[in-house]
Amino acid sequence: MSNNKLTVKERKNMFRRWIFSAGLGYNYESQQAPSVAFSMRKALRKIYSNDDEYIDAMDNHYKYFNVTPQMGNVILGATLAMEEKDGIEAKDAVQSLKTSLMGPLSGVGDSVFWILIPTIMGSIAGYMALQKNAVGAVLWMLMYIAFYWLKMWLFNLGYESGTKLITTLGEKINVFTDAISIMGLMVVGSLVPAVVKVYTPLKFATGKVSLSLQKGIFDKIMPGLLPVCLALLVYWLLGKKSWTPTRIILLIILICLIGAATGILGIAA
């Protein structure tokens, strides 16, 4: 099969077809398989000039597949290298490689691309946006544009080193995600007093002296006392099975409506 080697350009084309489609064919039966087939279609045509072999190989890619899109490059890069080298004989190996790598790579990919970055960038950009500052949001977009090259690098890594890299990479990424969660927690800690606004306009009047509950008592105990209490309440409720985030949103809206009607809660200046 050595005469059917892909050029660098054709490999990049395959990478782009994946990265610009990844989850779009998502369905309940085979999940991302249509996108995989779409991205491999041209590259495989080059490898398999025989129609029957081509159909066989494509059928293989219409089987169940689901991975964090950003990490899919590594797997597809590795399978592409296998098919290029061994042709249709690699069929079973390709399938087992795909199914065995989906889980671990999604574990890493989900925590990096769906939790870690959205936590840190979301906190920073969200906080800045509340102050009508677009810098955080723009930084976030620039970061994801730059990730194009990171994903290209991952694809080439998969193509060149196949399965070997996963074990060595896995350990390091675990240490990395654990450490970076410190950064996330610090930012989250700062968010509670900065973005959660709970304010009561209530005043105690004893004789001629009136004491504002918010300024005179709560703020004296600790800045952000009420937001902290609210955060603890939400945290506690989320630990209970019967409380979904949607229910908690409704509960907060209800509390605010009652608070506004009775004058217990006010709009913070």
Add this chain to the structure above:
Amino acid sequence: MPHFLQDILVILIAAYMAWDNGTGNQITGNWPVTIGLLVGLVMGNVSVGLVIGGTLQLMSLGVAGIGGSSVPEYGVATIVSIYLAIRTGASTGTAIAVGLPVGMLTLQLDVVLKIINNFYAHWAQRLLHEKKFKKIDAVFYLTVVTWMLKYVIPVTLVVLFGTPIVKLILNVIPTWFTNGLQIAGGMLPVVGIGMLLRYMPVKKYLTYLIIGFVAAAYLKVPVLGIALLGGAAAYAVYMKNIQKTNSTVATAEQDIVNDEGDDFDE
């Protein structure tokens, strides 16, 4: 910009968002704050876009950790909230209270589309066996268009019918009610924070959570400063732990060497 042009662009943003979020790019994804910036730009009021986008962003922090179908579609909620806030003059809280239910309904559409996509997948595979290879791509593009409908349908409905309905509601409901919603707008970010804390290793790294709180509440350090501080702490912990894993690997290898040595002696 004339209103109808804004309407069309807002619907196009919805289509773009579906595409971008479904791929491996996710340059704006369906993150409220980035989408909010875009919608704000189109609607000619960036600050409203940012404030609503920011509020929804903070509300939805940690959503991926919970996942599943119990959370609204925040991207659609963002577009709808900002669009209506700018067109009707509703406050952040009121706009979000209208946007979130639309985001909830969008989730139902998601289920339908994933079922329809199944049909496209079989169609494409049938074409493959009939050796109509070029047509496979065409079917895939149809899938993409269908996928976009997920966000285009709810946003279009809001663009067509939302403004008069919300204006009518705003005229009828009493002030304490809109005040209540506005207060809720200030409190709701706490939901995202709560979800994050559920997901992250709070007990292991409680120290850093408290440091972040003190830096913001007492010392008034801005968020980027706190992120840098957190980055520094994370770097220190990473260097410490990576050395630990390296040394365990090294000792493990040494053990193997020793074992082999023993075998050889016997």
